[in-house]
Amino acid sequence: MATSKNKKNLVGIPEPSLRRLPLYLSYIKNSDFIERKFISATHIAKDLNLDPTQVTKDIAYMDIIGKTRVGYDVNELIETLEDFLGYRNTNKAFLIGAGNLGTALMKYGGFEKSGLKIIAAFDNDPQIIGKEIENIKIMPVEKFANLVSRMHISVGILTVPAAVAQEYADLMISCGIKAIWNFAPLPLKTNDETIIENTSIYSNLAVLLKKLNP
């Protein structure tokens, strides 16, 4: 089989490695190393319960070289990670579904420093339409299509109940949204052009419970 699939394979870095990079970044920023000049892969690995070679290889996918016997320059490593992860870009996002989870994401506010800016939110509940959360206006979904093209929005954040997730995913795709961040506990049917990232909390729960009750 040809299996183009929806993989949209990352060029240059394996997905498992890419997933670990943000962990290294937040680890460094929250550790004592933030105040020192150098940090070694060995130290990161030890604290994060990973293999040192794995950490070294992950970091080697980026444009930075470490010093033998010393490690990486902390500031340089942070910069390299932020660059590589696109934290200095701004990708504009619309969010559909301003319920509990959607609201939590808007209030959280950490994404703006990470390359993603939520420009507006959409819902069909008259109770919440018109409200504003952290300067993000909540508008009726009817306005979504028009605004996406006018404002050059590339990312759609989907935080609606499972039952209507596909419907709104289809709306996003038909409007030309390039990438959908799906928080609905349901995988989406898509064409092959649209990038889908499923953040399925139930997959995480499944792993946790299986380890707890093998």
Add this chain to the structure above:
Amino acid sequence: MATSKNKKNLVGIPEPSLRRLPLYLSYIKNSDFIERKFISATHIAKDLNLDPTQVTKDIAYMDIIGKTRVGYDVNELIETLEDFLGYRNTNKAFLIGAGNLGTALMKYGGFEKSGLKIIAAFDNDPQIIGKEIENIKIMPVEKFANLVSRMHISVGILTVPAAVAQEYADLMISCGIKAIWNFAPLPLKTNDETIIENTSIYSNLAVLLKKLNP
């Protein structure tokens, strides 16, 4: 190197397969197949953009056999998935950090059908201590330790800011919590006995943005 790591390797099923099982379950429940008698791996794979053999193999890790030319009995497959994923068990959880995300998780309420019951929540903000969210009481963190042992709580849900995540993780571990579901955007340092499941939203964001801006 011995590398015991914190892997707590799943016996019987590879982690990637385990992560896909909840997706199959929610897909089936939300698809038209819920009203039919049989569903084939081919159909699941097609809609989810996966390889049919992969779906077949994933399902084969559980105790169910499919019928050639027909597929799996829908009800039997749902039951098998729910059993395998432990949806019929009840694991009791305490949550620390009743902020936006913690509140969203409590309000969401879908976990109870999935094997995890949030019994109580803890915070150190006097403003929210004493409140109740979906019948879950919010108590001062000082009471955490005592209640964990008295109530035989096995799971800790950690929804606090990164800066204090390690501190509360240590508290959970010292109280005998068996598994920590960590939503803080920071990997935790742990001993090797405690099960940690990191739900790092930034890893998902990283993959999405790298595909969008390769």
Add this chain to the structure above:
DNA sequence: TTTTAATAAAGAATTATTTCTTTAATTAAA
């Protein structure tokens, strides 16, 4: 009844990822 098509299942092959091994560099200690 016979043929065709759809499918699960088992196993082989391939590919991806992790882990191990070796090397060279270099800082710090003796």
Add this chain to the structure above:
DNA sequence: TTTAATTAAAGAAATAATTCTTTATTAAAA
């Protein structure tokens, strides 16, 4: 100065996961 220890990096080996191939089955169509 010399030695020992620590580390990044490169490459080899091992392991894990996915994809491909074949086979047997069986429902539906001819």
